[in-house]
Amino acid sequence: MLKVEEQTPVVFSSELLAKFDDIKSRYPADKSKSALLPLLHLVQAEYLWVSTPAMDKVAEYLNIQPIEVYEVATFYTMYFLKPQGKYALEVCRTGPCCLVGAEKILSHLENKLGVKEGEVTADGLFSFRGVECLAACGYGPVLQISPEYTFYENLTTESVDKLIEDLKNKI
Amino acid sequence: MSEKVKVTIDGITVEVDNGTTILNAARQIGGDIVPPAMCYYSKLQGSGGKCRTCIVKVTKGSEKDPRPMPKLVASCRTTVMDGMEVLNITSPEVLEARAGVVEILLINHPLDCPVCDQAGECDLQNLGYEHGLQKTRYEFERRTFERIDIGDKIQLHMNRCILCYRCVFTADQITNKRVHGILNRGDHSEISTYIQQAVDNDFSGNVIDVCPVGALTDRTFRFKNRVWFTKPVDAHRDCDHEKCNGKVTLWYKGADVLRVTARKDQFGEVEEFICNTCRFDKKATADWVIEHPTHIDDTSVIASNHYETLKPLHVIQPNEALQAANEIELHKTVKY
Amino acid sequence: MSRKLLLEHINVPGINTLEVYRQKGGYRAVEKALKTLTPEEIVEEVKKSGLRGRGGAGFPTGMKWSFLAKPEGVARYLVCNADESEPGTFKDRYLMTYIPHALIEGMIVSSFALGAKVSYIYVRGEMMPQIRILEKAIAEAKAAGWLGKNILGTGYDLELYVQPGGGAYICGEETALLESLEGKRGNPRIKPPFPAIAGLYGCPTVVNNVESIAAVVPIINDGGDEYAKIGIGRSTGTKLISASGNLVKPGVYEIELGLPVEEFIYSDEYCGGIANGKRLKATVAGGSSVPVLPANLTLKLANGEPRLMSYESLSEGGFATGTMLGSGGFIAFDEDQCIVRNTWNFSRFYHHESCGQCSPCREGTGWMEKVLHKIEHGHGTMEDVDLLWDIQRKIEGNTICPLGDAAAWPVASAIRHFRDEFEWHIKEPIKSQSQNYGIANYATPIEKAPVAEEK
Ligand SMILES: Cc1cc2nc3c(=O)[nH]c(=O)nc-3n(C[C@H](O)[C@H](O)[C@H](O)COP(=O)(O)O)c2cc1C
Ligand code: SF4
Ligand code: SF4
Ligand code: FES
Ligand code: FES
Numbered sequence: 001m002l003k004v005e006e007q008t009p010v011v012f013s014s015e016l017l018a019k020f021d022d023i024k025s026r027y028p029a030d031k032s033k034s035a036l037l038p039l040l041h042l043v044q045a046e047y048l049w050v051s052t053p054a055m056d057k058v059a060e061y062l063n064i065q066p067i068e069v070y071e072v073a074t075f076y077t078m079y080f081l082k083p084q085g086k087y088a089l090e091v092c093r094t095g096p097c098c099l100v101g102a103e104k105i106l107s108h109l110e111n112k113l114g115v116k117e118g119e120v121t122a123d124g125l126f127s128f129r130g131v132e133c134l135a136a137c138g139y140g141p142v143l144q145i146s147p148e149y150t151f152y153e154n155l156t157t158e159s160v161d162k163l164i165e166d167l168k169n170k171i
Numbered sequence: 172m173s174e175k176v177k178v179t180i181d182g183i184t185v186e187v188d189n190g191t192t193i194l195n196a197a198r199q200i201g202g203d204i205v206p207p208a209m210c211y212y213s214k215l216q217g218s219g220g221k222c223r224t225c226i227v228k229v230t231k232g233s234e235k236d237p238r239p240m241p242k243l244v245a246s247c248r249t250t251v252m253d254g255m256e257v258l259n260i261t262s263p264e265v266l267e268a269r270a271g272v273v274e275i276l277l278i279n280h281p282l283d284c285p286v287c288d289q290a291g292e293c294d295l296q297n298l299g300y301e302h303g304l305q306k307t308r309y310e311f312e313r314r315t316f317e318r319i320d321i322g323d324k325i326q327l328h329m330n331r332c333i334l335c336y337r338c339v340f341t342a343d344q345i346t347n348k349r350v351h352g353i354l355n356r357g358d359h360s361e362i363s364t365y366i367q368q369a370v371d372n373d374f375s376g377n378v379i380d381v382c383p384v385g386a387l388t389d390r391t392f393r394f395k396n397r398v399w400f401t402k403p404v405d406a407h408r409d410c411d412h413e414k415c416n417g418k419v420t421l422w423y424k425g426a427d428v429l430r431v432t433a434r435k436d437q438f439g440e441v442e443e444f445i446c447n448t449c450r451f452d453k454k455a456t457a458d459w460v461i462e463h464p465t466h467i468d469d470t471s472v473i474a475s476n477h478y479e480t481l482k483p484l485h486v487i488q489p490n491e492a493l494q495a496a497n498e499i500e501l502h503k504t505v506k507y
Numbered sequence: 508m509s510r511k512l513l514l515e516h517i518n519v520p521g522i523n524t525l526e527v528y529r530q531k532g533g534y535r536a537v538e539k540a541l542k543t544l545t546p547e548e549i550v551e552e553v554k555k556s557g558l559r560g561r562g563g564a565g566f567p568t569g570m571k572w573s574f575l576a577k578p579e580g581v582a583r584y585l586v587c588n589a590d591e592s593e594p595g596t597f598k599d600r601y602l603m604t605y606i607p608h609a610l611i612e613g614m615i616v617s618s619f620a621l622g623a624k625v626s627y628i629y630v631r632g633e634m635m636p637q638i639r640i641l642e643k644a645i646a647e648a649k650a651a652g653w654l655g656k657n658i659l660g661t662g663y664d665l666e667l668y669v670q671p672g673g674g675a676y677i678c679g680e681e682t683a684l685l686e687s688l689e690g691k692r693g694n695p696r697i698k699p700p701f702p703a704i705a706g707l708y709g710c711p712t713v714v715n716n717v718e719s720i721a722a723v724v725p726i727i728n729d730g731g732d733e734y735a736k737i738g739i740g741r742s743t744g745t746k747l748i749s750a751s752g753n754l755v756k757p758g759v760y761e762i763e764l765g766l767p768v769e770e771f772i773y774s775d776e777y778c779g780g781i782a783n784g785k786r787l788k789a790t791v792a793g794g795s796s797v798p799v800l801p802a803n804l805t806l807k808l809a810n811g812e813p814r815l816m817s818y819e820s821l822s823e824g825g826f827a828t829g830t831m832l833g834s835g836g837f838i839a840f841d842e843d844q845c846i847v848r849n850t851w852n853f854s855r856f857y858h859h860e861s862c863g864q865c866s867p868c869r870e871g872t873g874w875m876e877k878v879l880h881k882i883e884h885g886h887g888t889m890e891d892v893d894l895l896w897d898i899q900r901k902i903e904g905n906t907i908c909p910l911g912d913a914a915a916w917p918v919a920s921a922i923r924h925f926r927d928e929f930e931w932h933i934k935e936p937i938k939s940q941s942q943n944y945g946i947a948n949y950a951t952p953i954e955k956a957p958v959a960e961e962k
Contacts, residue, residue, distance in 0.1 A: 036690035076673025149635035
């Protein structure tokens with residue numbers, strides 16, 4: 001059961017709503033529920049996570065029941081149902097990447113960031129988690145950073161250190 | 172396409188309408204050869220295929236194409252072909268596979284029958300009794316969830332849920348605004364109303380009746396009681412809800428109506444869905460016109476322990492696994 | 508050098524743009540198809556080519572197309588399966604990243620052949636960069652008149668959209684993909700009906716893998732018969748193989764089907780051998796779902812003949828000594844890798860990805876993961892190995908979709924071929940935490956069986 005956190009109501013900007021409309025136009029008029037997954041991605045790109053009020057708003061926009069949105073948002077792994085770090089690092093932890101050292105990268109991140117999987121660093125900048133195969137097995141270990149899903153391949157502990165420094169300096 | 176086709180199940184031949192499923196053909200024959208169905212529900216569109224307890228072996232595909240089917244099939248979602256031959260209880264392979272499904276359904280089940288309101292009318296308990304292994308081979312911690320009240324009438328005990336999706340289909344097809352669904356994925360899936368929104372629809376109470384286990388139960392069931400101590404009686408009232416015909420079963424203890432349910436047929440399915448007023452608010456004999464005692468199938472667990480015997484439920488006794496898992500709870504039942 | 512049909516121009520700078528793609532002969536197939544061929548003739552060419560689905564199941568594409576129902580007045584859809592999530596497989600991502608127009612060109616020709624007016628490319632959500640690449644390429648193609656209304660003045664209209672997934676391996680299963688595209692949970696549908704009769708929005712639908720659709724382009728350009736000349740037996744054409752694991756040169760390779768496995772692993776044209784001078788212990792030849800094989804059975808059939816990269820040769824010997832080409836995800840394990848650990852890792856993957864609809868898969872995958880975790884961490888017993896065997900048997904063949912089988916096969920094959928490694932973990936609970944079992948006799952060459960005398 002998902003907990004209801006204290007959440008302020010959400011108002012979608014007109015730019016966001018314009019994007020919603022564009023996506024909705026891709027499907028037959030009575031099938032606009034098809035827009036649900038892309039819309040949730042847009043919401044997440046905007047707010048960095050998907051809150052219950054945001055889901056309710058999406059339901060309202062698509063004219064479906066809120067439970068239909070919750071069912072979908074909780075089924076798929078990409079939707080963050082609680083706030084993450086500004087940079088959410090996702091490292092592949094599946095077989096082929098483990099053959100070339102993915103587990104080392106994960107434990108290195110844990111040490112480097114000083115938080116456990118799923119937690120956010122005190123400065124709010126980073127969170128990380130292991131995810132399943134990202135379809136880049138030949139270039140492992142790999143990680144991606146949402147919300148842009150920029151991709152980094154052939155990771156080493158050094159390249160991860162550098163990446164984190166770069167991200168810190170970016171702000 | 173109303174031509175009839177012939178199908179033979181465990182050596183018994185029956186003629187059924189084209190398009191009938193193996194399970195429904197077996198139900199037309201009736202008796203022991205009817206495969207158990209934990210998720211299929213004839214009144215719910217799209218149900219079935221999920222629990223895999225109804226599996227059977229097709230030894231001959233049809234007259235035209237007599238090849239056997241390579242795998243066991245879910246009888247609830249496989250339609251018969253003319254000349255098809257099917258084995259259910261006469262196939263050791265089917266029985267073994269079904270026992271396997273039952274074992275798998277029980278690995279995360281709390282085995283808390285002694286304290287479960289459904290005990291005595293639970294399909295899983297019946298199945299576990301028939302196919303149960305003497306010892307569970309699952310040695311890991313069972314999945315657990317908090318118990319949740321869905322409004323003031325229904326309680327969800329997610330630990331017991333076998334994810335048959337019947338309640339979701341009911342909410343979708345029988346009630347007019349679905350607030351109830353399945354969250355998460357895989358073995359983390361759970362039935363939920365997300366924000367514990369009260370399910371306050373006129374027909375929401377039907378989810379209790381369709382639930383094959385004790386996951387959704389009636390909170391208004393007055394004083395907790397074991398169903399086999401209660402006496403079911405068919406009754407009706409003149410219900411003014413347009414979609415409810417007021418035909419129910421009243422469950423009595425002494426002179427008190429403990430709960431009201433829809434009437435169920437011999438396969439455990441409700442005959443007709445009833446409204447929440449009939450179910451939750453009419454608990455006086457004066458509300459009802461009594462017809463006659465409900466017929467209970469001899470083979471059901473309720474029948475074998477029917478009425479006032481005060482022994483603990485007999486299905487618990489021969490199954491060591493159930494007993495071990497419920498040692499403390501079994502002691503408690505003495506207090507009932 | 509063997510023939511390349513899909514990746515011929517992969518190294519041409521700018522091949523991801525419409526301009527360069529056109530210079531290299533791109534969109535010829537669209538012109539030829541729309542202007543000179545009827546939809547039926549295209550289906551016929553694809554049938555003649557012998558092309559088999561590249562998404563994993565290997566079902567003949569032309570035949571699949573000919574099953575598509577064509578009721579009057581009902582829309583038909585082509586949906587491209589770009590959900591690529593099978594561990595070990597990364598060829599579709601490669602193709603979409605570097606030559607997006609190959610997929611778009613294939614989509615136009617295929618949509619025309621099937622009579623689809625709107626088509627979708629369902630890309631796994633994690634591939635946002637590829638989604639951006641495709642959307643840009645589609646915009647380019649549309650601006651140049653290859654998409655939209657009245658394409659090339661032929662009166663054929665086509666809209667092509669990219670749909671992101673939300674993160675779920677199961678959405679690669681075609682009916683789960685359609686559910687997901689309808690904005691629902693990715694629960695596979697119970698078949699029948701098959702998508703060819705009732706697919707997207709209940710309309711007749713074909714779902715094809717990215718590579719299958721891209722392969723339609725050379726088939727139309729050169730003719731189905733030419734395509735069928737490449738390859739071996741019923742494995743016609745070229746195939747993209749994603750090579751990963753402990754190889755000198757992992758990556759995506761286009762091979763002619765029928766290439767000896769040994770050549771693929773060791774030749775410099777392909778993977779260049781095992782990394783760091785180590786020896787090969789085992790392979791998973793077609794993506795995580797197919798049976799794992801020890802090195803000796805990877806290179807040779809049970810009778811000592813060389814094993815080839817083809818649908819038939821890889822599955823030669825059934826599951827007793829063979830495996831499957833699957834999606835072409837070739838994973839190599841060197842002598843220091845632990846089969847028990849990898850089996851546990853894969854079982855965690857399937858547990859995590861089970862949609863949870865049917866009980867054997869929902870409960871069984873988690874159970875297998877827990878038992879494997881226990882063995883891998885030195886707490887297993889001999890009975891656990893038998894229990895694992897039993898659980899996978901309960902799942903296999905008794906589920907709504909093939910994910911159940913995909914979860915069972917890696918476990919079954921690991922026990923079948925590497926049972927002694929499992930037993931070593933149990934007998935040596937402490938040692939197994941710091942050392943590896945090693946290569947044992949897994950690479951011992953298989954002798955050629957003496958040719959049986961004819962009687
Ligand atoms: C669990 C599961 C995952 C699958 N994943 C993919 C996938 O990622 N990509 C794909 O093309 N096919 C996948 N398939 C196969 C598809 O169901 C389907 O067979 C394929 O898209 C058909 O295309 P093809 O005939 O061109 O191969 C998967 C199947 C299953 C059962
Ligand atoms: S709560 Fe009951 S009816 Fe609903 S899915 Fe679970 S077992 Fe089935
Ligand atoms: S086999 Fe697994 S993934 Fe497929 S439908 Fe059943 S539970 Fe879902
Ligand atoms: S296993 Fe890591 S990307 Fe495939
Ligand atoms: S009743 Fe047929 S699968 Fe559940």
